[in-house]
Amino acid sequence: MTQPSTELTHLLHGYRRFRAGDYREEHERWASLREGQEPKVMVIACSDSRVDPAQIFDVSPGEIFVVRNVAALVPPYETTPGQHGVSAALEFAVQFLKVREVMVMGHGMCGGCQAALTQDLYGNDPGSGGFVANWVHMLDDARDPIAARYGTNGREAGMAMEMAAVKVSLANLRTFPFVKDKENAGELTLRGAHFAISDGILRLLDEKKGTFAEA
Structure with missing residues (x-):
């Protein structure tokens, strides 16, 4: 051995x-x-090792259904051939587990959001940053006004990109027919959040105002 x-x-x-x-x-x-699980909340979070949703929310096993990926992103609804990991997990949580809430939780010092902001990996081959670049490419439209206002470096630009990414994922969630239908029927609530590694503060998104405030 x-x-x-x-x-x-x-x-x-x-x-x-x-x-x-x-x-x-x-x-x-x-x-x-x-015999099974009955979580009421799905959390879509970043793969970053510093932001474990179970630890942040201090929950017991079985309480939250978690999907983690680079920058906590949800791609838009599509049915083209391919491996749709986030879409499959979302479908399972909403349609089969029947969760009542889906939270997208971004975080401070997010490397994925920084990659989207600087675009340093764009054009790289898979295995040399190409997979990351292709994934965060979905943030391009949100990135452009941020880069124009704040530049592409520094915490002000980084936090703006992190919070914008949460909004992009919420918008993409609503492109899934089964999510939209359940939200309209009052059977599902979508929430945005941002966890700051520097001070441990969780901020929730007020979608009407478009701003995040401490929980």
């Missing part, structure tokens, strides 16, 4: 603490989840 790496050893130590601590303490909770 191959010797475990330092990284794997660290993870296994954490697993053993989990088994001896949280898992044992919430044994009944885990047992109740053996």
Whole structure:
């Protein structure tokens, strides 16, 4: 058997603490989840290792259905051939789990949003930044006025791009017929949020005003 790496050893130590601590303490909770899950909220968040939704919201297993990707993006509805990971997860959460809320949560110091802002990776081959560039390309329209006003570097520009990305994803969510129908029927609520790594503050989007305010 191959010797475990330092990284794997660290993870296994954490697993053993989990088994001896949280898992044992919430044994009944885990047992109740053996037959399925009934989360009421879906959170679409960034893959960034610093922004774990379960930790930020201090929830128990089974409470939130989470999808994470670069920059917490939702692509628009489309049926062209391809692998539609976010769309599949959204469909499962809304149509089968019947979640009541979908939250898009962006965050501070987001590398994906910075890539969209600077466009430094644009034109690169897949494996050298091309996959990232193709993914954040959906932010181009939102990016242009931000770059014109703030430039492409600095926290003011970065935060503006992060918050704009949340709005883009909310708009794209509403291109999915089943999402739009459930929202119009009052069966589903869409929310935007931004978590600041620097101060740990969560801000919620007021869509009527177009601004974020501390929760």
